[in-house]
Amino acid sequence: MFFIFTDKFKNLIFEGWTSTNIGGVFGACSAFFVLTMILEGITRLEIYLRKQASRNPLTYAMSYADISDRSPLLRPLMIPPSIDHIRRRKIKYHIGKSVVRLFHVLFGYIVMLAVMSYNAWIFIAIILGSGIGHFIFSVIQRRYIDTIQDHVEETNETHNFDQSYSSIS
Numbered sequence: 001m002f003f004i005f006t007d008k009f010k011n012l013i014f015e016g017w018t019s020t021n022i023g024g025v026f027g028a029c030s031a032f033f034v035l036t037m038i039l040e041g042i043t044r045l046e047i048y049l050r051k052q053a054s055r056n057p058l059t060y061a062m063s064y065a066d067i068s069d070r071s072p073l074l075r076p077l078m079i080p081p082s083i084d085h086i087r088r089r090k091i092k093y094h095i096g097k098s099v100v101r102l103f104h105v106l107f108g109y110i111v112m113l114a115v116m117s118y119n120a121w122i123f124i125a126i127i128l129g130s131g132i133g134h135f136i137f138s139v140i141q142r143r144y145i146d147t148i149q150d151h152v153e154e155t156n157e158t159h160n161f162d163q164s165y166s167s168i169s
Contacts, residue, residue: 001118002118003118003119003120003123004118004119005120006025006119006120006121007019007021007024007025007119007121008020008021008025009023009024009025009028009117009119009122010120012028012114012117013110013113013114025119025122028122028125029121029122029124029125030125032111032114032125032129033125033126033128033129034129035107035110035111035127035129036111036126036129036130036133037090037108037129037130037132037133037136038110038133038150039104039107039111039130039133040129040133040134040137041133042103042104042135043104043137044137044140045100046097046100046101046104047141048141049093049096049097049100050097051096052093053090053093053094053158054118058085062102066113071083072162084103084117105119111126114126118142149154
């Protein structure tokens with residue numbers, strides 16, 4: 001088998017998805033370009049959910065309550081509201097990761113079947129969509145997701161520094 005540059009295809013992914021002109025091929029290429037970009041976004045979303053699910057439960061309190069509302073004695077303690085709250089949060093992230101994984105596999109197999117049509121135009125659209133999607137979503141990940149993670153780590157380091165400093169005093 002080899003890739004062919006053609007403006008015709010028959011039963012591309014689903015029965016009845018057939019094209020006999022360049023407009024149909026362009027539409028299919030556009031659809032797979034966007035689908036592959038979405039697939040890259042889903043990959044980044046999986047990374048984000050994995051990071052959030054593996055977060056230390058003692059850092060959850062930062063997002064639930066304003067620390068300045070606490071008394072000075074309790075302010076350095078990052079105590080979550082309850083164990084049930086932690087359990088519900090873990091279950092929520094697990095369900096979210098499962099749903100995102102389902103769409104990741106679904107879209108991945110659809111893209112794989114499109115490549116297996118051996119239409120060179122569709123293959124090029126998928127490669128371009130993957131590259132541009134990776135570029136866009138990696139910038140978003142670095143700007144927002146990693147920044148949030150770095151903030152949590154800095155807060156934990158500050159918290160540990162405050163504890164060690166207060167024990168010396």
